[in-house]
Amino acid sequence: MTAPDDEPNLSPMEAAEDYRRQRVESEAKKSGVSTPSPQELADLIGLNRTSLLSSIQALGASPKEAGELLDDYVSAVAAEPDRGSGAEANIQEILGKLLRAVTAIAPDTGRDGVVFGPSGELNLSASERTIPGLDISSISVGYGLPMLCHLTSGLLAHSFATAEGLEADAEGAMARVLKDKVLLNHWQRLILYCAWEGMPPPRAGWSLGISPFFREQYDLLWAMELFVAAHEFTHHAQSHTVSETSAAERDPNIDEEEADVGGYLISRRSTSSAPNPFAQSGAGAAAVLCVLDVIRKAEFALVHGEGEPPPRGDHPATRDRLALMAAVDSIEGDATSRAYRDAFADFFDLLWESLKPLMLAMRASGKLPKRNDDGGDGGGWLPL
Numbered sequence: 001m002t003a004p005d006d007e008p009n010l011s012p013m014e015a016a017e018d019y020r021r022q023r024v025e026s027e028a029k030k031s032g033v034s035t036p037s038p039q040e041l042a043d044l045i046g047l048n049r050t051s052l053l054s055s056i057q058a059l060g061a062s063p064k065e066a067g068e069l070l071d072d073y074v075s076a077v078a079a080e081p082d083r084g085s086g087a088e089a090n091i092q093e094i095l096g097k098l099l100r101a102v103t104a105i106a107p108d109t110g111r112d113g114v115v116f117g118p119s120g121e122l123n124l125s126a127s128e129r130t131i132p133g134l135d136i137s138s139i140s141v142g143y144g145l146p147m148l149c150h151l152t153s154g155l156l157a158h159s160f161a162t163a164e165g166l167e168a169d170a171e172g173a174m175a176r177v178l179k180d181k182v183l184l185n186h187w188q189r190l191i192l193y194c195a196w197e198g199m200p201p202p203r204a205g206w207s208l209g210i211s212p213f214f215r216e217q218y219d220l221l222w223a224m225e226l227f228v229a230a231h232e233f234t235h236h237a238q239s240h241t242v243s244e245t246s247a248a249e250r251d252p253n254i255d256e257e258e259a260d261v262g263g264y265l266i267s268r269r270s271t272s273s274a275p276n277p278f279a280q281s282g283a284g285a286a287a288v289l290c291v292l293d294v295i296r297k298a299e300f301a302l303v304h305g306e307g308e309p310p311p312r313g314d315h316p317a318t319r320d321r322l323a324l325m326a327a328v329d330s331i332e333g334d335a336t337s338r339a340y341r342d343a344f345a346d347f348f349d350l351l352w353e354s355l356k357p358l359m360l361a362m363r364a365s366g367k368l369p370k371r372n373d374d375g376g377d378g379g380g381w382l383p384l
């Protein structure tokens with residue numbers, strides 16, 4: 001790997017991007033992943049145009065709108081520069097859009113900027129690292145994280161749907177899941193795959209259909225991913241991984257609390273084209289933190305049987321992270337935002353109670369998941 005300061009002809013941003021790209025290539029090689037180039041991805045979308053158009057129309061778009069939406073998307077993907085092996089253009093495009101939204105809201109950092117993209121790893125991680133020798137951070141996500149957010153937002157939109165809309169009622173949602181075997185099966189499949197493989201299930205076999213509240217589902221997806229991007233960006237803004245400030249005496253839990261507060265404040269101020277209640281209330285943040293928490297519990301049960309995973313060494317407990325958001329609400333004079341957050345957190349607790357026997361039965365059958373760690377921090381595979 002070439003160190004950035006060995007490339008005197010590159011600007012700092014070019015050197016940072018060059019360094020990041022080499023890391024992705026090397027990680028992707030280790031993971032055995034090869035991804036299509038932006039043009040190959042655009043071609044693939046072209047080949048599936050008819051079925052994609054009918055899916056978009058099923059969401060309520062007219063044939064003309066569907067055509068325009070798909071064309072815009074294909075041009076956005078095809079316009080991504082080819083960043084080499086492992087650089088998944090779809091994730092690159094999503095992260096770019098999120099970070100543009102974040103930097104439009106976040107105060108000026110005084111630093112030189114960020115480069116971003118997939119990490120090259122088959123996992124559910126998100127991370128921020130300062131690039132050695134530069135005042136630039138690399139923000140990256142594992143290949144599985146965007147798909148986990150996508151599938152979770154879809155399942156939540158189905159689980160919380162009432163005749164009036166998505167209602168912040170955890171028990172009502174859980175009752176719906178237990179009554180609807182297809183919905184329950186999809187939740188089981190999602191959590192089990194993520195705990196077992198470290199990756200969400202393949203699309204094949206996904207048969208839930210479109211939520212009647214697609215707009216809300218889309219807002220929730222955006223809110224989940226926006227919180228991830230805003231949390232990582234706050235690590236950058238606060239120079240958490242600049243070497244002088246990340247000395248051994250630094251408490252990583254405090255960095256995480258700062259990143260959560262920053263991520264939540266950015267989410268609260270996000271409006272994009274229309275207000276997004278899931279971003280502004282922190283419900284997207286709760287959804288992504290809580291689904292990762294259930295996956296961690298599931299993995300622990302698969303490996304160790306009974307009991308709860310021990311606290312993570314470098315991240316506060318999920319309920320403490322949500323309590324911190326409630327403290328932000330008090331400062332902001334907001335008495336209503338916590339309703340959705342609490343409903344999602346309670347729902348995931350109920351969901352875990354219903355999934356736990358399944359995980360313990362699998363454990364009793366003697367099978368172990370692929371990533372059999374020591375149960376300490378749950379591994380570094382959920383380092384949001």
Ligand SMILES: [Zn+2]
Pocket residue numbers: 231232235255256259383384
């Ligand atoms: Zn973090």
